Amino acid sequence: MRRPSLLGALGVVVLLGAGCGIPAGSDVRVDGKGGAVTGAGGFDVRRSEPPTRTAGGSDNEVFLRNFLSAAAGEPDRAYERVKAFVAPEDKPRLQDKKGSEVALNVVRLREAVYTLNSDSTTTVKITVQQLGVLRANGTLAPPVATETEYEFGLRSAALDGGANDERAGLYILDPPNVLLLSDVALKQYYQEETIYFWSSDRSRLVPDQRYRPVAVPNERRVNEVVKWLVGGPSDWLRPGVVGLPDRTELINNATGANNRWEVNLDMSGDDQNGIDQLITQLAWSLGDLTGELELKIRNDSQPVQDLNERRNSQQLYPNAQSPQRFGVYDGAIHPLDFDGELSGMVPLAPEANRNIVSADLALARDQRVLAGMVVNGSSGRYRLAVGTGVAPVSVISRSGTEYSSMSRPVWLRTVDSRAGRGLVVADGQLYRFDEAARMYPVPLNLPTADVTAVAAALDGQRVAVIAGGRLYVAAVNLDGGGVSIGPPRQLATSLTGLTAVDWGREDRLVVAGSAGQQAIYEISVDGAVETPLRTDVGAKVNHLTAYPTNRVVRVPSGAYMYEANGVAYRSSPFERIEPDRVRDIAPVPAGVRPSNPSAPFFLY
Numbered sequence: 323m324r325r326p327s328l329l330g331a332l333g334v335v336v337l338l339g340a341g342c343g344i345p346a347g348s349d350v351r352v353d354g355k356g357g358a359v360t361g362a363g364g365f366d367v368r369r370s371e372p373p374t375r376t377a378g379g380s381d382n383e384v385f386l387r388n389f390l391s392a393a394a395g396e397p398d399r400a401y402e403r404v405k406a407f408v409a410p411e412d413k414p415r416l417q418d419k420k421g422s423e424v425a426l427n428v429v430r431l432r433e434a435v436y437t438l439n440s441d442s443t444t445t446v447k448i449t450v451q452q453l454g455v456l457r458a459n460g461t462l463a464p465p466v467a468t469e470t471e472y473e474f475g476l477r478s479a480a481l482d483g484g485a486n487d488e489r490a491g492l493y494i495l496d497p498p499n500v501l502l503l504s505d506v507a508l509k510q511y512y513q514e515e516t517i518y519f520w521s522s523d524r525s526r527l528v529p530d531q532r533y534r535p536v537a538v539p540n541e542r543r544v545n546e547v548v549k550w551l552v553g554g555p556s557d558w559l560r561p562g563v564v565g566l567p568d569r570t571e572l573i574n575n576a577t578g579a580n581n582r583w584e585v586n587l588d589m590s591g592d593d594q595n596g597i598d599q600l601i602t603q604l605a606w607s608l609g610d611l612t613g614e615l616e617l618k619i620r621n622d623s624q625p626v627q628d629l630n631e632r633r634n635s636q637q638l639y640p641n642a643q644s645p646q647r648f649g650v651y652d653g654a655i656h657p658l659d660f661d662g663e664l665s666g667m668v669p670l671a672p673e674a675n676r677n678i679v680s681a682d683l684a685l686a687r688d689q690r691v692l693a694g695m696v697v698n699g700s701s702g703r704y705r706l707a708v709g710t711g712v713a714p715v716s717v718i719s720r721s722g723t724e725y726s727s728m729s730r731p732v733w734l735r736t737v738d739s740r741a742g743r744g745l746v747v748a749d750g751q752l753y754r755f756d757e758a759a760r761m762y763p764v765p766l767n768l769p770t771a772d773v774t775a776v777a778a779a780l781d782g783q784r785v786a787v788i789a790g791g792r793l794y795v796a797a798v799n800l801d802g803g804g805v806s807i808g809p810p811r812q813l814a815t816s817l818t819g820l821t822a823v824d825w826g827r828e829d830r831l832v833v834a835g836s837a838g839q840q841a842i843y844e845i846s847v848d849g850a851v852e853t854p855l856r857t858d859v860g861a862k863v864n865h866l867t868a869y870p871t872n873r874v875v876r877v878p879s880g881a882y883m884y885e886a887n888g889v890a891y892r893s894s895p896f897e898r899i900e901p902d903r904v905r906d907i908a909p910v911p912a913g914v915r916p917s918n919p920s921a922p923f924f925l926y
Contacts (some may be wrong), residue, residue, distance in 0.1 A: 376491035390504035394511035397424035409493035460532035517607040519563035561808030562797030581613030669713035680921040694731035813849030822866035834863035861887035883922035
């Protein structure tokens with residue numbers, strides 16, 4: 323490595339991937355996949371290929387940004403694109419890999435320091451956060467590298483005998499022996515895709531995050547998606563879902579023209595129900611692609627399916643109605659009224675609606691109400707209270723043990739009439755609970771046993787957990803009437819000291835923590851993409867809830883609510899939840915300060 327000379331650093335560039343030019347106070351977003359148009363012949367407003375070596379001239383910062391983008395695109399040419407940035411004498415330092423072996427180390431650039439040396443070269447030291455390994459199959463696996471710094475040199479390409487001007491550009495000296503890709507380049511040169519696998523009990527589809535290079539023509543999208551499905555789910559999701567039958571292979575490439583797509587698979591078994599489920603899986607995994615799909619099993623054609631009709635007839639989620647807002651006021655649940663929003667009635671009988679600290683109310687497929695509540699116990703301790711049935715629910719069961727701390731309970735949603743099951747954190751331990759409020763410890767196998775928060779995705783097969791101030795996701799397996807959670811995967815984030823989490827979308831989490839000051843971020847389910855929603859929270863968030871926008875109910879903005887320092891807030895628009903938003907409360911006598919609404923949540 324070339325060492326910095328005594329000439330000193332010429333400059334420092336600090337790049338935080340979280341900001342991305344989004345105003346701190348902007349919490350409005352539209353659900354849906356942006357970027358590439360999904361139909362044949364569509365276009366993408368983003369560049370499909372990263373810049374060339376000479377695109378930035380001799381500007382160090384632009385050259386570095388372009389170097390951290392060079393690996394983006396189709397994997398087979400990744401090394402070729404990166405080596406174009408490397409000085410000829412140093413190209414052998416970067417050992418080529420081919421095909422499925424190609425892996426890109428996705429990093430978040432923290433800082434870059436440039437030091438001019440006496441030989442006219444420049445030493446660059448970059449500080450990074452490792453986000454994960456982008457594999458050829460489109461998955462972002464947990465990071466393998468542990469480096470937080472990389473150091474290499476820059477020299478002018480004009481030294482090779484070219485014209486002595488900036489158009490010659492720069493070269494990398496002593497390059498890292500890995501392919502680096504910035505999170506900014508990941509967002510710019512890849513299209514986020516969601517594919518689906520059937521849950522382990524084959525009752526519902528579960529989302530799986532993938533990345534497709536924008537450079538891949540849209541005509542090949544069907545082929546890429548089928549290859550991903552054949553290859554199986556992401557490693558962390560595998561304990562809760564099932565892949566295609568063993569030894570399933572794609573026969574030739576998937577083809578398509580004039581809105582008709584043909585997929586031919588060599589797949590074992592003649593189970594017609596399994597084939598029908600595969601067609602549903604393909605329809606949802608192809609996103610908003612329209613047209614007809616002809617599936618062949620060993621050249622045997624199945625009836626042609628219209629993709630839109632299949633998606634309309636086989637919904638992802640059973641509840642299609644808009645959410646209703648509720649909160650706790652003076653120990654009881656009350657509706658929260660906002661203009662233009664659906665506002666309902668509390669589905670609890672009055673005798674069941676008291677001494678409540680926080681709650682999660684959910685609607686089962688048969689429209690039964692599932693009520694999980696934290697209630698006050700004795701001497702400042704807490705119990706779990708559970709009630710289920712047709713509204714208004716009046717029979718409440720309580721846990722046999724009291725705890726010094728307890729998180730908001732969450733329900734694992736199902737698509738059938740099976741008994742409700744949920745998760746709650748009590749005294750640093752994750753528990754599952756049933757409709758009788760019986761609690762059973764759930765082992766997580768984490769470095770720390772200090773669990774503080776849990777959130778469940780709308781599919782009921784994925785959870786997010788905060789433990790030791792860090793963020794994890796894990797798959798849920800509901801086979802056999804119990805609840806088991808697969809090995810958790812830690813997600814990288816710029817936030818520290820995390821305090822609260824919920825699911826904001828199929829592939830996004832809303833997370834509260836510290837970014838120098840208390841903040842709320844949206845973080846992708848693999849940790850690669852983060853966006854600040856609010857950076858001026860002002861106090862630690864002790865309660866956070868979100869409505870998981872999805873492809874069945876497209877709420878135009880990601881709605882979330884939180885509580886900090888005893889005050890509740892909502893997003894879209896951002897405002898404090900005042901007592902006059904709480905319905906069905908007695909008037910406050912003159913001169914008496916009203917209570918603050920607390921622990922807001924959504925019913926859906």
